Amino acid sequence: MNPRHHLHExxxxxxxxxxxxxxxxIVASAHLEQCAHCRRAAREAEGFGAALLDQAHNDPLPQARRDALRAQMLARLGSQDDPAETIATPHPRRETSPAPVAPDADRLPHALQPYFGSSYRALRWRWMAPGVHCLxxxxxxxxxxxxxxxxxxxxMHSHGRSELTHILQGAYNDSLGLFAPGDVADLDQDVEHQPVTAPGVPCICVSALDAPLVFSGWLARKIQRFVKL
Known part of the structure; x- marks a missing residue:
């Protein structure tokens, strides 16, 4: 698995x-289990965060210096384009980003198991709309x-605030490209899209929303009150 769509900085x-x-x-953790690129970037962010916290505790920094350090961290996170790159952590830290998990076709990512169980086969899906089931x-x-x-x-829809969707099985296409297993869609209110699932197998994904979706069509808006998305 080699994800092409990653978590935003x-x-x-x-x-x-x-x-x-x-x-x-939780969705971010599920993605980190399957994405070495984002695990390295998360460790980089943790290291910078620890350094900033220690510095702020011992010798508070001027705002301009804090802004410069944050910009430096964003630039380094954005430069992690080589999956083989090794990142040296700039400060001792406690490991908090999830460790990689060996793939198992029937096992959900570890981060999701407390909420949905461990097995895909044991999931009890509920009908939401023709061809769409949810939990x-x-x-x-x-x-x-x-x-x-x-x-x-x-x-077609946009987002009230943010949506984070991690693809577990299957795939879909939209204006942002193809999202396949291991990919994550990290979207905000400026993105409007219409996912179309790929042929072959159902697309299974896990999503977190911090506000209701904003549908363009009147029929979808009427149905929204019942499906609660």
Whole structure:
């Protein structure tokens, strides 16, 4: 598995700082289990964060210096284009980014198991719309899994705030490209798209939303009150 779509730099910084909403952090963790590129970037963010915290505690920095260090961290995170690159952590830290997990066709990522169980075969899907089934985490309604039939076109929509979607099985295409297993769609309110699932097998993904979707069509808007997306 070699993901081509990764977590945004701001999401990695929020994850390293423990500042992401719980559902977003869970989806980010699921992606990190399967993406070596983002694991290295997360370790880089953790290291810079630890250094900044220590410096702020011992010798508070001027705002201009803090801004410069943050810009430096963003630039380094954005430069991690070589999957084989080894990143030296600039400060001792406690490991917080998930370790890689050996693939198993029937096992969910470790980060999702407390909320959905460990086995794909044991999932009890609920009908949402023709060709679309879902599961919601019992104690976290903004964390959902979707199973979408092959060749299914979803309604055009944008996002009230942010959406983080990690692809587990199958694939979909939209204006941003092909999203296959291991890829993550890290989207904000400026993105409008219409995912179309690839032929062959259902697309299974896990999503976190921090605001309802914004549908373009009137029919989708009417259905939205029932499906609660």
């Amino acid at each position: 701001s999401t990695l910084i929020g994850y390293a700082a423990g500042a992401l909403a719980p559902a977003m952090a 919601r985490a019992a104690d976290m309604p903004s964390l959902i899994m979707l199973r979408i039939a092959p060749g299914k076109s979803l309604p």
